[in-house]
Amino acid sequence: MFNLEREKIINKILKLNKKNPKILFQAPEGLKLMVSREMEEIEKELKNKGVGGDLFLWLNSCYGACDIPNVDNIDLIIHYGHEPLDYIKYKNVIFIPAYHEFDEEEKKKILEDVERFYKVGYKIVTTIQYKKLLKKFNPKVILGCRGEVEGEKILYVGTGRFHPLMLAYKYNKEILIYNPISKKLDKIGKEEIERFLKKRLSRVSKLLLNPPKKVGLILSTKPGQCRYKLLKEIEEELKKREIKYIKFLADNISPNLLFYDVDCYIIIACPRIVLDDFKLYDKDIYTVEEFKMFLNKSFDYKFDEVKEEDF
Amino acid sequence: MFNLEREKIINKILKLNKKNPKILFQAPEGLKLMVSREMEEIEKELKNKGVGGDLFLWLNSCYGACDIPNVDNIDLIIHYGHEPLDYIKYKNVIFIPAYHEFDEEEKKKILEDVERFYKVGYKIVTTIQYKKLLKKFNPKVILGCRGEVEGEKILYVGTGRFHPLMLAYKYNKEILIYNPISKKLDKIGKEEIERFLKKRLSRVSKLLLNPPKKVGLILSTKPGQCRYKLLKEIEEELKKREIKYIKFLADNISPNLLFYDVDCYIIIACPRIVLDDFKLYDKDIYTVEEFKMFLNKSFDYKFDEVKEEDF
Numbered sequence: 001m002f003n004l005e006r007e008k009i010i011n012k013i014l015k016l017n018k019k020n021p022k023i024l025f026q027a028p029e030g031l032k033l034m035v036s037r038e039m040e041e042i043e044k045e046l047k048n049k050g051v052g053g054d055l056f057l058w059l060n061s062c063y064g065a066c067d068i069p070n071v072d073n074i075d076l077i078i079h080y081g082h083e084p085l086d087y088i089k090y091k092n093v094i095f096i097p098a099y100h101e102f103d104e105e106e107k108k109k110i111l112e113d114v115e116r117f118y119k120v121g122y123k124i125v126t127t128i129q130y131k132k133l134l135k136k137f138n139p140k141v142i143l144g145c146r147g148e149v150e151g152e153k154i155l156y157v158g159t160g161r162f163h164p165l166m167l168a169y170k171y172n173k174e175i176l177i178y179n180p181i182s183k184k185l186d187k188i189g190k191e192e193i194e195r196f197l198k199k200r201l202s203r204v205s206k207l208l209l210n211p212p213k214k215v216g217l218i219l220s221t222k223p224g225q226c227r228y229k230l231l232k233e234i235e236e237e238l239k240k241r242e243i244k245y246i247k248f249l250a251d252n253i254s255p256n257l258l259f260y261d262v263d264c265y266i267i268i269a270c271p272r273i274v275l276d277d278f279k280l281y282d283k284d285i286y287t288v289e290e291f292k293m294f295l296n297k298s299f300d301y302k303f304d305e306v307k308e309e310d311f
Numbered sequence: 312m313f314n315l316e317r318e319k320i321i322n323k324i325l326k327l328n329k330k331n332p333k334i335l336f337q338a339p340e341g342l343k344l345m346v347s348r349e350m351e352e353i354e355k356e357l358k359n360k361g362v363g364g365d366l367f368l369w370l371n372s373c374y375g376a377c378d379i380p381n382v383d384n385i386d387l388i389i390h391y392g393h394e395p396l397d398y399i400k401y402k403n404v405i406f407i408p409a410y411h412e413f414d415e416e417e418k419k420k421i422l423e424d425v426e427r428f429y430k431v432g433y434k435i436v437t438t439i440q441y442k443k444l445l446k447k448f449n450p451k452v453i454l455g456c457r458g459e460v461e462g463e464k465i466l467y468v469g470t471g472r473f474h475p476l477m478l479a480y481k482y483n484k485e486i487l488i489y490n491p492i493s494k495k496l497d498k499i500g501k502e503e504i505e506r507f508l509k510k511r512l513s514r515v516s517k518l519l520l521n522p523p524k525k526v527g528l529i530l531s532t533k534p535g536q537c538r539y540k541l542l543k544e545i546e547e548e549l550k551k552r553e554i555k556y557i558k559f560l561a562d563n564i565s566p567n568l569l570f571y572d573v574d575c576y577i578i579i580a581c582p583r584i585v586l587d588d589f590k591l592y593d594k595d596i597y598t599v600e601e602f603k604m605f606l607n608k609s610f611d612y613k614f615d616e617v618k619e620e621d622f
Contacts, residue, residue: 024560032570032571033570033571033572036557036571036572037572039557040557054558055558056530056558056559056560057557057558057559057560058559058560058561059529059559059560059561059564059568059569060561060562060563060568069532069560069562070381070382070383071381071532071560072381218370219367221380221382246347246350246351246368247365247366247367247368248367248368248369248370249335249367249368249369249370249380249382250369250370250371251371251380251562252371252563253370257370257371258370259343259344260343260344260347261344261347261348
């Protein structure tokens, strides 16, 4: 179903020219089980070639190419499911996009379905898994935290709602969804987006009505989420306005960890922590852009996008 | 209440001789809030001395001196609540034991209370926080994963049950507990230990009745839990017996992460993950010593202790 590019991986491992190279495999939730089985095959083939690879599967998170484990003593990390981000310097990491592969009949059906939208002016967006399949439509690959799409009408081709929600939040626009597995259509409608924006705007209003005296700033250790320059900018703003703050460093952020005496937290990490999970937190959490709305007294909602200049 | 040794920390930071040193403060749950406040005082004093420290509090775990965050670009880590472990090479870490301080009257009461047991032959064990206070009794400092205590009768002086449970598991012996905060006595009784041992022995029996065909081996990235040499030993044993296995690497281990097609998992990390939380896991998890009981067909329960030679 997914092309896990076994040959490519084995060649990379052989090129290390080590007798017992330590290899760490990392995959998103949906691919982990498959990769655990793939590792057995890779191990066998390496053995046949006289290499006794010391293979490990990363048990923890793999939220994206932003989320590479901070580990020492590993000769090579095999990261599945994402493309490298251009603003990160990766050391000893190779990326396997895990292209989804379909048989000819299915492929034909998907391309016909998508073509119908493409023809009437829809811009096609997708994730890396379907980039090759949809090549003829010149699709735009997006991330959960980032993506530029021009065009009035947008069709997202992929599974789940995580990626198209980014577009809905960012452009405040209805997003059509085509699932290439089920071949079914879905959408993120105007009402859903309005509801979401209303909720976030009401949290920003709370700040305006009752300005925080002390805030928590949470920086991430994940290489593609560690927006240190952005943190420094926010610190300058807070100093200017004499708002106190305390800085936290975190690998993973979860509600049970935030029990400090601050009025709210600003998440200087993945914006989706705030947008997807804010209801789970006792104290209000804000994206950087949301907090800037408060600072600038703006009511024009802005999606907090991870950008190269944040680092 | 706790001696957080502010002066020592400030001197260490000043000695870095940097204008904006990056300092990471790390503390166990019970000290985190206090340390967050302490950081504000340290920041002020540094400012008065012309140093603009870039201070962060570690938001994630601090289970012991075994659990130092794998972070780059930090000039100094201030770790509260534990003593360094002699089998780890620490880089840029200082340890603040956080000695508990009492007023004279309280101190007197505690010493009198403990003396009553000491006099009748109890061996006094405690955690680093009360080591100084109990000096006259020549107390033994123990960890949750490790500790040697000689003596028929044992009095643990400290809060909580995490530490004395280690002794109960290891020595299969009743442990008396004196809480220096509440001044109350408690114990881990024979029945409780028997109940626990019965449960673990029944899990080991399951392995003997139905030997696993494939197991998951989980190695930890935490510097004081990464028992790599022990992993290699287990691998050799499994190969000999033609039991298949897959290796995992993890920072934190939790039940929702273990969904692989193996018959059980061996936790080559902190033994307390198994002993305290095994009921939370769908599939059986075992300590290394428990798995060795299966390999050796032994029914003599052995506490899995983290040792220098495991690394």
